[in-house]
Ligand SMILES: [Mn+2]
């Protein structure tokens with residue numbers, strides 16, 4: 081990982097925000113900037129350098145993971161130690177991320193510096209590091225390809241496993257077991273297995289319901305590899321389609337593919353959302369598409385950009401996003417199809433190439 | 442679940458805090474008070490009633506889960522809708538939990554009310570609901586017994602499975618698979634499997650290292666049942682003990698049992714910590730006991746009270762805590778033994794009765 085380049089880009093953003101330094105406390109941001117994965121951490125970016133504060137439990141780990149970043153082992157909470165250090169270092173305007181800082185932590189930051197400098201010391205500067213993280217560097221893209229690939233292999237394996245009468249939790253258990261054995265550190269989020277009528281739930285956690293003889297099964301899952309999340313959804317059909325199911329499936333697939341085809345640098349995330357939504361609108365199904373089209377993914381399962389109606393954020397080369405339209409008809413059935421897509425120089429590259437055509441098992 | 446009684450207790454705490462209402466946004470607190478488990482929620486306690494704000498994705502779920510609580514489906518973010526509603530309802534001093542509210546959310550709360558009432562409207566009142574949640578009611582104790590029992594059955598099952606040459610992740614995968622099939626919704630936290638030299642890591646996530654022919658294996662894991670977490674740790678030995686291992690094991694076990702024996706209403710959490718720590722001190726091992734003795738557990742894996750040196754919080758009947766001393770000798774070995782313990786009227790009742798005596802496999 082090229083932490084040096086990341087810290088450099090961060091330093092540019094800090095300078096542009098008009099502050100002397102930045103206090104980073106959101107753990108995925110800390111990991112992004114220096115590699116440290118411990119649970120107690122505060123990173124200060126200032127004066128062209130970075131200093132990581134953590135506590136005695138992490139002495140060895142910090143040294144090993146945060147190579148190239150100065151490490152301070154503090155006796156007090158990492159945030160307080162970082163703030164005291166900044167005061168001593170002469171930093172008088174420190175940026176912080178209001179979306180990742182609780183009111184209580186801000187209070188502890190204020191208390192850690194002397195009253196003479198407290199006023200004006202801490203400045204909310206937006207989510208600078210989260211914004212940097214939206215555009216993945218080549219190391220990250222390599223890891224995310226691996227995670228996405230593993231997700232596809234696991235899905236393909238499930239096609240041999242799925243059959244009527246299995247409970248949804250048994251399906252989730254099998255998938256998660258295979259993921260672990262294949263090297264996943266964790267699942268990206270609670271595995272969704274939603275079958276039969278439950279397929280109409282956009283977030284149907286695996287339940288003890290049994291897979292039907294005829295009906296949809298939606299699998300939405302992801303694996304974490306080296307900290308990076310994958311995310312994909314496929315909906316397959318057990319037995320022959322019932323009336324109307326095939327038509328809805330084809331409409332969702334067309335919407336999904338239209339949105340993927342709309343991805344390229346320079347378009348807005350709202351344009352991509354509209355590409356999916358307009359297909360479903362023409363099919364009279366848009367009222368059943370009750371969520372947004374996608375989200376960025378990386379060290380966290382949900383990152384920027386957000387792909388939703390009217391969003392104006394412009395897609396950039398290197399972003400990794402999901403495209404996941406769905407249709408949910410309460411009491412009947414539902415389905416969703418989701419890929420991870422890399423924004424390349426000219427288009428969107430699907431990182432999760434598992435088959436999307438209608439599958440009948 | 443007796444949500445009515447919980448809301449009543451909460452109303453008393455709100456009145457005692459000297460505010461007209463409380464805005465609850467921490468999702469486990471919302472679930473505790475009304476049963477709702479959706480990801481978009483704000484609950485207002487005011488004027489002897491409770492009102493849940495969520496969005497259109499959760500219409501059916503909120504109705505089903507939050508019976509007995511008024512539900513408002515909002516078009517705007519739940520927090521903003523709740524604040525506007527409070528202004529209309531004439532609430533002029535609203536408490537909030539600074540430890541669970543980001544600076545950005547507080548800003549959005551302020552923006553949601555008109556400038557005439559903004560000043561003095563939002564008052565940090567501590568973690569009122571988290572404090573209530575420390576003492577479990579009988580429904581919760583029933584659920585936590587079930588979760589703890591399931592943990593024990595899973596551990597017992599692992600005794601037949603563990604053998605040299607298996608990777609730590611294979612062990613975690615087996616355990617998690619069995620947990621899922623037995624009905625666990627999720628694991629309480631990332632399963633820890635730490636073997637051989639890695640047993641000296643207090644938080645050794647399962648790795649691709651293979652279990653040794655001779656050495657310790659520490660399993661620290663929990664399951665979630667109906668939202669409630671279990672938590673337990675056992676350390677077993679593969680093959681015959683190497684020099685010194687048995688003595689350290691016995692000291693940790695003695696420390697753990699001493700702390701369990703110290704549990705009763707009226708003692709401080711620091712007393713319980715000291716009961717464990719003093720045993721290890723006498724054995725000359727306290728410098729290797731590098732963390733606190735335990736924590737409360739419930740809807741979240743880490744809740745109050747915190748059992749650490751010099752903590753003055755008094756234990757109360759109905760609290761469910763962990764007792765988990767350990768010894769970690771870098772480069773050699775380590776071990777930890779952890780139970781969940783219910784504070785009864787007179788003592789501590791171990792909810793995780795799996796065998797703690799030395800096990801050699
Ligand atoms: Mn997704």
Ligand SMILES: [Mn+2]
Nearest residue numbers: 672763765779
């Ligand atoms: Mn624990």
